Every structure is written in structure tokens, then in C-alpha cells.
Amino acid sequence: MTLKEFLTRVSELEKRVSESFDNVRIIEHLEAFFQEFLGKKSQLNELLKHIKDFSPEEKKEVGPQIQQLKNKINQDFLVKRNVLETEALNEKLKEDWIDVTKSEPFSVGNLHPISKIQRRVEQIFSSMGFEIADGPEVETEWNNFDALNVPQTHPARDMQDTFWISKDSENSHENSVLRTQTSNIQIRKMIEHGAPIRIIAPGRVFRNEELDATHDATFYQVEGLLVDENITLGHLKGILEKMLSELFEKEIKIRIRPGYFPFVEPGLEVDIWFELPGKEGKWLEFMGAGMVHPSVLRNCGVDSKKYGGFAFGFGLTRLVMMKYEIEDIRLLSSQKKEFLEQF
Ligand code: PHE
Numbered sequence: 001m002t003l004k005e006f007l008t009r010v011s012e013l014e015k016r017v018s019e020s021f022d023n024v025r026i027i028e029h030l031e032a033f034f035q036e037f038l039g040k041k042s043q044l045n046e047l048l049k050h051i052k053d054f055s056p057e058e059k060k061e062v063g064p065q066i067q068q069l070k071n072k073i074n075q076d077f078l079v080k081r082n083v084l085e086t087e088a089l090n091e092k093l094k095e096d097w098i099d100v101t102k103s104e105p106f107s108v109g110n111l112h113p114i115s116k117i118q119r120r121v122e123q124i125f126s127s128m129g130f131e132i133a134d135g136p137e138v139e140t141e142w143n144n145f146d147a148l149n150v151p152q153t154h155p156a157r158d159m160q161d162t163f164w165i166s167k168d169s170e171n172s173h174e175n176s177v178l179r180t181q182t183s184n185i186q187i188r189k190m191i192e193h194g195a196p197i198r199i200i201a202p203g204r205v206f207r208n209e210e211l212d213a214t215h216d217a218t219f220y221q222v223e224g225l226l227v228d229e230n231i232t233l234g235h236l237k238g239i240l241e242k243m244l245s246e247l248f249e250k251e252i253k254i255r256i257r258p259g260y261f262p263f264v265e266p267g268l269e270v271d272i273w274f275e276l277p278g279k280e281g282k283w284l285e286f287m288g289a290g291m292v293h294p295s296v297l298r299n300c301g302v303d304s305k306k307y308g309g310f311a312f313g314f315g316l317t318r319l320v321m322m323k324y325e326i327e328d329i330r331l332l333s334s335q336k337k338e339f340l341e342q343f
Contacts, residue, residue, distance in 0.1 A: 135185040148263040161208040178206035182223035190300035196228035220316035227309030264290025287314030
């Protein structure tokens, strides 16, 4: 390559550098610019290789020229990188900006799905004249079992895997349990108010069970109790169908089978027909119910000749799982934010 050719190539390169340089507008373009003009395979490097072919005189002329060009590209590159990085950072800061005096960027929280359904169920039953009752989670053995017609030796006491609470005071003559069912509130409220009575009692219950996707050691139930004159199972069926169709905002199919609970006679199991979109429907056990056993009424001082009624207890947790199509019960007590934010 002659000196003239070489110098022409240098000035062409210089021109191209400044053109491409103007086109580098975002940080992502910089890398390509670097490879093209400063990298190992750049034209600048190619030209540098030819310097050794020139005479010492010629070298004196081209050496400083090409070195100057190299410095210029380097310098430009650094300046540009600085500018673009600052721009990118400013852009990001603009996006990330928050007004701390406003709460919008933060989520304000919402009700847990169980609370939501509980409130809805309470609303529906209130509209049918039921009062909302409450009771303790640590309960005497008498209220949780004896008064409900479950004698000491009766196998039903084992039917619900009970968490027993040891007697910790010398004066206590009675065992306590973590209530295994909300039926304790039937007892408490009938003793308190007598008959007629019309209550529901949502609450947490505890069972010492093997845990899996459908069993947790704690879940929520809703107890119902209606005692008055001339009450029949027809009333129970009507009230239940009304509650379910209001809650699910559509007709819900139920199936009633005989069941056994010591505190009702006859005892019933109620199943509901459950279908997920795209899946085969199935009957799900939904609740236990029946006509209040005369012994239970008597245990609470209610005249069993004059009054009768029905009681039921359903799993609020199960209802929530059906309503929101939740497949793993453990999610409900997991406190996972991504889960809770969906409701
Ligand atoms: N307490 C029963 C249970 O937990 C349900 C039930 C309540 C059954 C009232 C009948 C009447 O399984």
C-alpha cells in the first residue's frame, strides 16, 4: 500500500467514524460501535498492521496521524458512553419516581377470601332473620361433646381427632379442647337465650389430622341452628338452597343422604354438585345436618315437647375453595401475597 493510499484510507475511516458516531443514540448501540472501530478486527487495526511496510521517514508522517485517530475514537467512545449511561439512568429514575405522599403505588390490602365469603354468608342468613353468634375456640369438654349428646365412652368422641388441652389448674375439674366443631355454640346460645332461636355461628375449628391438600389442622365452619314450633326438614332444605344460590349466583344442585351425628335425629349429610369449567362434575360432601336431638334441647333447658328444630354445620373453608376454585387448602393459611392479592 502506498503512502497516499494509506492516508486516503485513514481519512475515509475518520469520516465513517464520525458518521456512525452520530448514529449511536442508545447505550445498546455502543457495543457495535466499539467492535467496529476499536475491536481486534477493526479497520483501524488492519491499517496499523501496514505501518511496518513504510520507510522510517514515512512512518514519522503516518504514525502520529493514525495514533491521533485512535485516541479520538477512544475519547469519543468514552464521552458517548458517559452521556448515554447518564441518560439511561435518568430515564429509569423518571419511571421509578414515586410520590410518597400518595398511596397508589402500594397495594392497600384486601379481605382474606375466607372473610369475604364469611361476610357474604352472614349477609344472606341475616336477610333470613338469623342472628350471628360467636363463641370461644378453647372450649370445655362438656360444651364440645357431652351436651351435644356425645357420652364419654362414645366412639364419636374419637370421630373428630381432638386436640386436648391439659388441665393446668388444680381447680379445674374439666378437660378443655380446641373446639372440633362450631356446634358448641348451639349449646351456649340455647342455654343463654332458650327457644325460639335462629342463629348462625361462623368460627374456626381444630382437628388433629394428617395434613394434605384437602386437610388442614384448622379450618372454618358455619353452624346453623333454628329452634321453634313446627319446624321441619323442609325448612332446612329451603334455607340451604336459598343460601347457596345467592352465594354462587346460580342454581346449585344438592343431594341429601342419611348421616350420623349424635346431636341430631334424623341425621343428614348434604352434598353439593360441583363442576369446574372443562372438568367432570362431582358430588362433594358439604355439610352435616339434622333435627336437633331432644336430649340436646333438654341439656340446654329447652322444652323438647314444645320446641324442635334443625341444626347444620358446613365447612366455610370448603365453600371458599369451591367459590374461588382453590385446589390446595394450605394456600388459605399460607399468607402468600401473590395468592391473597387475587381476591
Ligand atoms: N358438627 C358437625 C361436624 O363438624 C356438623 C353438624 C352440625 C352436623 C350440626 C349436624 C348438625 O361434622
